[in-house]
Amino acid sequence: MTEDHWTPPAAMIAVDLVILTLRESRLHVLLIERGVEPFKGTFALPGGFLEHVEEDLTAAAHRELAEEATMDVETLHLEHLGVYGSPRRDPRGRVVSVAYLAIAPRLPDPIAGSDAADARWQRADRVLSGELELAFDHRQIVEDGVERARTKLEYSALATAFCGPTFTITDLQRVYEAVWGIVLDPRNFYRKVQKTDGFIVAANQEHKATSGRPAKLFRAGPRKVLYPPMVRPTETSNTRGEE
């Protein structure tokens, strides 16, 4: 903070959101099809400009999400992901974008809002591979968001945020497998999860119906940080080789 006698050049502040969820055991990211130039017609992250000088950054993020995807996500926890401020990243001028990451439990199908032609869940791997091109530098932001999620699964209870209010241990295992792109041993996974106090708590004597033996249901426990962490296997025995 220096220089009080001249006015430094100002920039527009944008917020962008990386919202991740699981659909059919695959990691998906919420994207909107842009309805206005620039990049009209291509997919982009939900987000937008700070609207007035008094608006808080996270407030702007929540507002944009509601506007563009009509998602009622008051409870959605937004975590700061990074700042993207390369001088030429937006053709309209100097835009510094603050990116947030959120994990969505279930899948309230988004509805396109005012400025977005369409809002959809898209497979994260298609974005990361470049198969689906995004506007601005949003592919990079998605990549950073996915990487953050992978890391946070290790030392935090983030995985439960991918699940609904109640879930089975198998559900939880699917989260790890989808985000990490590997296969885990159910026996070791059960043991590890069960003995990590406060990670998950039994949702008393409730069960679930499919075909096969009913499963016990659990809820997210109070513990947010995992000591010792879940360990990501070391680049071997990757059966379902995603990415």
Add this chain to the structure above:
Amino acid sequence: MTEDHWTPPAAMIAVDLVILTLRESRLHVLLIERGVEPFKGTFALPGGFLEHVEEDLTAAAHRELAEEATMDVETLHLEHLGVYGSPRRDPRGRVVSVAYLAIAPRLPDPIAGSDAADARWQRADRVLSGELELAFDHRQIVEDGVERARTKLEYSALATAFCGPTFTITDLQRVYEAVWGIVLDPRNFYRKVQKTDGFIVAANQEHKATSGRPAKLFRAGPRKVLYPPMVRPTETSNTRGEE
């Protein structure tokens, strides 16, 4: 990114730097005494406004560091720490600050630059405790930076960045002890560090002179990520109770 027909309010972009180092086995942070209003005369993090629309954020960070602290830190790696954008955090108007974290190996005593009355290394614990008050929300930024450093010591080779080009294993242990504020067992520390391939490499047959048995010198190895991580003891046996 929406709204193309009106111009959103712009904000000033600032960069702030948390530079950490070790002096006399204690964690220190680089602060400057502000030479201009607001907060003239109080300490603050080095930093300042983006100067022109084409300037990159990290470029601005490096420039400010050179200007305010006259530190020649081309090689200093700046890591994005966070964004601080509360509407009222700066009395001059809407300022969104991008904070960076860096770890400095040795201690080239800083020289006060143009806008800073003074530039000094200050003990981090005095800042965190509130004993030394900082301008703006800089105490919070320092707190976030220190917490980040603590975490990164666990799963990255960051600790070597606190040391000079060569160092002894004891030097490295002092880094962990100072940042974590605990005491470690030298035997277990030696074993752990030695068997983590690529963490440190021997700087061949060089020694050091003090009083006592000479120590072998090492350099930072190629490994940047530590698997398995160094583990921070669990809140017990904290002999030298810092913080």
Add this chain to the structure above:
DNA sequence: ACAATAGTGTCTATTAGACAGTATCAA
């Protein structure tokens, strides 16, 4: 009965934690 999913038990190898003594220098 069979299919399908849920759940458990054991053995082994590795690792962290606790702990005490030897080695090498200068004075």
Add this chain to the structure above:
DNA sequence: TTGATACTGTCTAATAGACACTATTGT
């Protein structure tokens, strides 16, 4: 020889990884 710092070895408890079987439901 003493003081001061550098280094090393062992035992034990906890944990991860590998692996196969039993349990409970619907059809």
